[in-house]
Amino acid sequence: MIPVITCDLPDGGIALLLTSSITGAVSYPDIDNSTRVFCKHWPGGELIVDMPVNEFFTEWTASILGLDLKKVEYEYEYVITSDDLH
Numbered sequence: 506m507i508p509v510i511t512c513d514l515p516d517g518g519i520a521l522l523l524t525s526s527i528t529g530a531v532s533y534p535d536i537d538n539s540t541r542v543f544c545k546h547w548p549g550g551e552l553i554v555d556m557p558v559n560e561f562f563t564e565w566t567a568s569i570l571g572l573d574l575k576k577v578e579y580e581y582e583y584v585i586t587s588d589d590l591h
Contacts (some may be wrong), residue, residue, distance in 0.1 A: 507523070508523070508524040508525065508568045508569065508571070509521055509522060509523055509524060509568065510522050510524060510564045510565060510568045512542070512554035512555070512556060512561070512564075513554065513555040513556065514552070514553070514554060514555055515536055515539060515553055515554075515555045520552060520554060522542070522544060522547075523546075524565065524568040524569055526544045526545045526546050526547070527542060527543070527544050527565060528543045528544065528545060529542075529543045530542045530543065530558055530561050530562065530565070531558065532557070532558040533553055536553065536555075538555070538556065538557045539553050539554065539555055539556070539557075540553070540554050540556060540557065540558045540561045541553055542554055542561065
């Protein structure tokens with residue numbers, strides 16, 4: 506099985522992302538409940554998806570771990586840091 510996730514785009518389209526090509530994600534304040542996703546092999550290296558960053562994180566990590574979100578509940582913790590740590 507190839508680990509992929511699908512995400513709605515703000516313009517109404519859908520993106521199919523290879524999980525291993527995602528290098529990071531941050532909230533995107535210009536559009537409510539959107540996330541900027543950074544991907545290798547994507548034109549421009551990034552795209553905006555129509556879901557909050559915490560939902561994207563859940564989908565992304567579930568795909569990495571091979572979990573079916575419809576069948577399994579799991580807890581996760583993510584840390585948001587300030588920009589001065591980068």
